[in-house]
Amino acid sequence: MLARLDRISDFVGRCVAWLTLLMVVNTVFVIVGRDLFGFGRIWMQELTTWMHAAVFLLGAAYTLRHDEHVRVDVFYGRLSHVRKAWVDLIGTLVLLAPVCIVILLQSWDYVFGPRGSWASVETSSQAGGLPFPAYPLLKSFMLLMPALLLLQGAVNAARAWSTIRNKDAAT
Amino acid sequence: MTFAALGLFLAAIVVLMTGFPVAFALAGTALLFAFGGIALGVFDATFLTSMPNRLFGIMNNDTLVAVPLFVFMGITLERARIAESLLDSLSKLFGQRSGGLGIAVLIVGMLLAASTGIVGATVVTMGLLSLPTMIKRGYSPAVATGTICASGTLGQIIPPSIVLVLLGDVLSSAYQQAQLAQGNFSPKTVSVGDLFAGALLPGLALVGLYLIWLLFVAWRDPAAMPPPAPSDSKARVSAGEILRALLAPLLLIGAVLGAILSGKATPTEAAGVGAAGALILAMLRGALTLETLRDIMQRTTRVTSMVFMILIGASVFALVFRGYDGDVVVHDMLTQLPGGVVGAFIVVMLIMFVLGFVLDFIEITFVVVPIVGPVLLAMGLDPIWLGVMIAINLQTSFLTPPFGFALFYLRGVAPDSIRTTDIYRGVMPFIAIQLLMLGILAAFPALATWLPGVIYGS
Numbered sequence: 001m002l003a004r005l006d007r008i009s010d011f012v013g014r015c016v017a018w019l020t021l022l023m024v025v026n027t028v029f030v031i032v033g034r035d036l037f038g039f040g041r042i043w044m045q046e047l048t049t050w051m052h053a054a055v056f057l058l059g060a061a062y063t064l065r066h067d068e069h070v071r072v073d074v075f076y077g078r079l080s081h082v083r084k085a086w087v088d089l090i091g092t093l094v095l096l097a098p099v100c101i102v103i104l105l106q107s108w109d110y111v112f113g114p115r116g117s118w119a120s121v122e123t124s125s126q127a128g129g130l131p132f133p134a135y136p137l138l139k140s141f142m143l144l145m146p147a148l149l150l151l152q153g154a155v156n157a158a159r160a161w162s163t164i165r166n167k168d169a170a171t
Numbered sequence: 172m173t174f175a176a177l178g179l180f181l182a183a184i185v186v187l188m189t190g191f192p193v194a195f196a197l198a199g200t201a202l203l204f205a206f207g208g209i210a211l212g213v214f215d216a217t218f219l220t221s222m223p224n225r226l227f228g229i230m231n232n233d234t235l236v237a238v239p240l241f242v243f244m245g246i247t248l249e250r251a252r253i254a255e256s257l258l259d260s261l262s263k264l265f266g267q268r269s270g271g272l273g274i275a276v277l278i279v280g281m282l283l284a285a286s287t288g289i290v291g292a293t294v295v296t297m298g299l300l301s302l303p304t305m306i307k308r309g310y311s312p313a314v315a316t317g318t319i320c321a322s323g324t325l326g327q328i329i330p331p332s333i334v335l336v337l338l339g340d341v342l343s344s345a346y347q348q349a350q351l352a353q354g355n356f357s358p359k360t361v362s363v364g365d366l367f368a369g370a371l372l373p374g375l376a377l378v379g380l381y382l383i384w385l386l387f388v389a390w391r392d393p394a395a396m397p398p399p400a401p402s403d404s405k406a407r408v409s410a411g412e413i414l415r416a417l418l419a420p421l422l423l424i425g426a427v428l429g430a431i432l433s434g435k436a437t438p439t440e441a442a443g444v445g446a447a448g449a450l451i452l453a454m455l456r457g458a459l460t461l462e463t464l465r466d467i468m469q470r471t472t473r474v475t476s477m478v479f480m481i482l483i484g485a486s487v488f489a490l491v492f493r494g495y496d497g498d499v500v501v502h503d504m505l506t507q508l509p510g511g512v513v514g515a516f517i518v519v520m521l522i523m524f525v526l527g528f529v530l531d532f533i534e535i536t537f538v539v540v541p542i543v544g545p546v547l548l549a550m551g552l553d554p555i556w557l558g559v560m561i562a563i564n565l566q567t568s569f570l571t572p573p574f575g576f577a578l579f580y581l582r583g584v585a586p587d588s589i590r591t592t593d594i595y596r597g598v599m600p601f602i603a604i605q606l607l608m609l610g611i612l613a614a615f616p617a618l619a620t621w622l623p624g625v626i627y628g629s
Contacts, residue, residue, distance in 0.1 A: 017468035020243055020475070024450070027240065027443025031436070048439070052239055052475075053230035059476035068473045069192035069480060072529050074574070076190020084190070091191030095199025099487070102202055103222065110223035142226055 005155045006065055012148060013062020019051040026051070042128035050130060050138055057141040061148035064156070085163035092157040100146035100153070107146075111139045175213070176497030179204045183488060183538075184529070193534055194480035201491035208495065218494035225486050229479065233439065234340045234363055239475040240442035241333050244427075244449045246467050246474075249296070251453035253420045254279055258300055260416035270389025270396040272308060273318045274382065276301045280322025281329055281378050282424060291531075291580040294323035298584040311395035312589045314388060317597025320577040321381060321604075324569050327532060328562040329374035330367035331427055331445075334532045336438060337478070338558050339363035341536055345544030346554045353549055361554040363438045364431050368623040369555035370562060371432070373612055377563070380604045419455070423448045432626055478533060485537035498542065505546045512550040519543045520564050527568025531576065535565060559619040560612060567605035570598045 026048050033039040063069055076087065111117050117136040124130050183200045187193060208214025229235075248254070258279045265271030276297065283293055297319050305315040327334050343361050350358035389396045427445040430436040436444070453459040492498070508514040526535055540561065548554055569576045572595040582591060612618055 013472060014465075014469060017465070017472040020239055020468045020471040021464070023236075024240060024243055024443055024446040027440060028447045031440050031444065048443075049231060049233055049236050052236045055239060055472055056476045056479035057230070059472040060480050063473045063476040063480070064192070066473060069194055069477050070531065070533075071190045071192050072187045073190055074529055074579075075188055079190070087189050087191055091189065091195065091199075094203070095186070095191055096195040098202050098206075099195055099198040099484075102219065103226070106219060107223040107226065110227075138230065139227065142223065142230075 002155050002158055005151060009061040009065040009148060009152045013059050013065070016055050016058045016062075019055050023048050023051045023055075042126050043124070043130045046124055046126070046130045046134075050134060053138055054141055057145040058148070060145050061152040064149060064152045082164055082167045085160040089157050089160035089164065092153045092160070096153045097150065100150045103146040104143055107139075107142045111136065111143055173496075173500050175204065175208065176492060176495040176500045179488075179492055179495060179497065184526075187534075188529060192480075193530075194477070194484035197481070197484035197534075197538065198487035201488040205491045205494065214491075214494055218490055221490065222487065225490065226483060229482055229486065232340065234343070235336070235479075235482075237336050237363070237437075237439040237442045238333055238478060239471055240439065240446050241331060241336065242474045243467065243471045244442060244446040245333075246470050247446065247449035247453050248420065248423075250463050250467055251449070251456050251458040253452070254283060254296060255300060256416045257282065257420060260413045262304070264413050267398055268389075269393040269398045270385055271398065272301075272305055272310070273314065273385045273389070273396050276305070276318050277322045277325075277378065277381055277385065280319075280325045281374075282420065283326045291576065293326050294320060294577045294580040295584050297323040298581045302581075302585060302589075306586070306589070308399060309394075309397045311392075312593040313597035314395045315597070316581055316585065316589060316594040317599070317601055318381075318385065320570055320575075320581055320594070320598050321601035323581075324566045324577050325374070325377065325381075328370055328377070328559070328566055330370055331424075331431065331438070331442070333478075334536065335366050335370055335558075335562065336363050337482075337533060337536045338540065338562065339366035341540045342366065342544060342548075342554050342558050345541060346548050348545040349548035352545065362627075364434070365555050365623045365627060366558045367428070367438070368432055368626050369619040370559050371428075372618050372622055373559050373563065373608065376611070376618065377604070377608050380608065381601065384600055384604060419452050423452060434626065481533055482537050485534070485541075488538060489541055492542065498545075501542050502546050505543065506550070512547070512552065515550060516547060516552065519547060520560065523561060523564055524568045524571075527565050527576070528571075528574035532562075532565055532569075553616060553620055555623055556612070556616045556619045560609065563605060563609055563612070567602060567609070570602055570605065572598065 026044065030040070030044050030048070033041075033044070076084065079087070109116055113119065117139045118133075121132050122135045122139075123132050124135065179201065182204070183197055186196045186200045189196070191199075205214055205216075205219060209216050258275055261275035261278055262272045265274050279301075280293070280297055283296070302315060302319060305318075306312065326332055339361070340363060343363075346361050347358050385396070423445060426448070427441045430441040430444065431438050450459065453463070505515040505518070508518060510517070523535055523539060526539060530538070544557070547557060570578070572578060575598070578591075578594055578598065581594060585594070
């Protein structure tokens, strides 16, 4: 069950990872187009930024799954498995979960509200920028990010709990 | 409210020490303080409503798009084993003389600047790559480990390093804020390119000083840095082989840096071209399979996500810190210090130095610089000079026993035969060089500000 939920983070992460390559390609395209052919489109420049934001928003849970969100490991590195599990369990419940829930609640109207991004058919602030629905879609990722993090956080908390309980069972 | 703001800062440090991921520790602690404040009626809940706007500001920041592209470039170069072959050919080039291998390590550290910007990563890489060879050659453990720690942290302050991109962006908004606060509504700007240009000469000066020190050690005590045994036939190579190994990465890094410094490309564009160049380089070396490409993309995604989640966490922290008037508290404290701007500057540098024992460059850039930057800049400090001083100060902190990050990481990959005291002894001369460099920059700020002025005419 937990492994299956892990796979959601992994799947999303591996998909958005391709965007990093597309960012590189698109950046080169924009420069070559502009410098060699005098061809420039605002939306192509905006596309790199768009992909960049999508990468770090949708990659957040995937990064959490691989435990690559940097920790201050001066002390953590020396803790036992069980103590580490306690840090992860309490941290997930007291720090990670509230952060995700607040971001979700605060951003909901911003994206889906009556005056939100979708309802106002938001497009780029620049003429010739990315067309609808690029921006509302990107802003929807502001909700998907905390939602995916909550899911992965729940998986991590469950794992931490079973580590703690197994230790109790062993002694 | 003074106490709430300071309490939040201290609480965040304590929570960070538990080892829970930095991004969520920062934001989570801040939100708990905000909830408490709202319940007690001392915190205005409307502060939190600006969160989506802040978040979108981070998503839409054009300057920071350079970060994933530089990360992509750095990881690709790593996967193409550029560092190994660089170290290999450089040590063959200089390695015949005593001290040669140490100098090779120093130069590779300098060129690895486009790394992920995490102190640990470069020090570990350098340690794994060069420490075994140095010990096998009979280098004194202190000299070997000192050289690796110093060279491994060097990449941070030499452009095009990622932390300079982040620092440049943060300083740029701090500078705007400082000028707006003084009633200047057409503020001067400072860019990432400015900071790159400003850090170039001090960075190279540091390399020069390190080099002089290594040459001095090799001359005074050749047994500490011996040349290879004459029977070691592997150590001879043709000039062509050296040229091939060196030329491509040097051209790539030179082109990226040149494009930015000449103003022909923005850091983002240069990073994109650099990443594409690194891919081509990897392909030419036969190191690019689909599997490698996947690994490069996925690691880029994770590093990028890690960096930007910290930025998001730090901006939530800053929001609540401001809500408790933390910025006013810091402003009052810094402006009331004896010694005016010099006193304030020295206090900030000392605080950053101490924070450098527990926090990495990225966290300090995102959490501390936005708080103290506007105050110091409003007091009249030059933003580029300040940025370079911060960078060298933090690098020194990472090297300083017993808490320096670099020492921990090297300890982790060093064999047990090397005593921790060897590492401590080894970094001492380099710390002295760092302090000397800070002194030189304080006495001659032009070392940092001259080149950006020439290039960008600012």
